[in-house]
Amino acid sequence: GVVEACLLHMLKRRAAGFLRTDKVAALFTKVGKTYAVAGDICKKVQELQQQVESRKNQTNGQEPLKRQGSTTSKTPVLTPQAIKHIWVRTALIEKVLDKIVQYIVDNCSKYYEKEALLADPVCGPILASLLVGPCALEYTKLKTADHYWTDPSADELVQRHRIHGVHGRQDSPSKRPALGIRKRHSSGSTSEDRFAASAREYVESLHQNSRTHLLYGKNNVLVQPKDDLEAIPGYLSLHQSADNLTLKWTPNQLMNGTLGDSE
Helix, strand or coil: CHHHHHHHCCECHHHHCCCCCCHHHHHHHHHHCCCHHHHHHHHHHHHHHHHHHHHHHHHHHCHHHHHHCCHHHHCCCCCHHHHHCHHHHHHHHCCCHHHHHHHHHHCHHHHECCCCCCCCCCHHHHHHHHCHHHHCCCCCCCCCCCHHHHCCCHHHHHHHHHHHHHHCCCCCCCCCCCCCCCCCCCCHHHHHHHHHHHHHHHHHHCCCCCCCEEEEEEEEEEECCCCCCCCEEEEEEEEECCCCEEEEEEEHHHHCCCCCCCC
């Protein structure tokens, strides 16, 4: 919605179309005539709109066929909000919204008045640059009640990979080192399992989840275990659960998966 507001700011009547009520659709259609990337989005949006219309027709008059037909199951289910912003939404999911906005900024004189946001020499390019990040994401999962912990961050996935690498086969190829744990006695495998489980639980707790919330985290916090030992840098984190607050600290060596010979 915010992107649409920027696109519609002081849009020329000629660019928006005199008779069209959907000005964003008119803008994308006009840009698509001279820019192939926007033209592809126009085709995909038209296909989506046709599928939505056919789904409505089937729902209104042919409810039994909805269960039997295979075509209805493949038709995407779009919410009213998604249909309202279908042009920007489709360009975002296809990861080309930033390119289209950049093209519009580069050719702003065709579509906008001089005082428009996208015609501004600073604000226009900034908007296009800000859209690069959202266009790099994969919009493949729906948000659920527990989406905070069903979609881990990249850092957490790396940490999990390192921790689970302890139990992996020795001959299996791995680009990242696993946690280096030394066996000190014959029953070392049991202590190793216990340590890996504890480390895995800690790493999972660093991310937002259904049980605790990470309120604060800071790396390279120095802790001195004893007076005669050198201070050790580590990761400090504050967690909130339903009952209490928990303060945790872990050495950087453990976080990086390079425990080595450290005690």
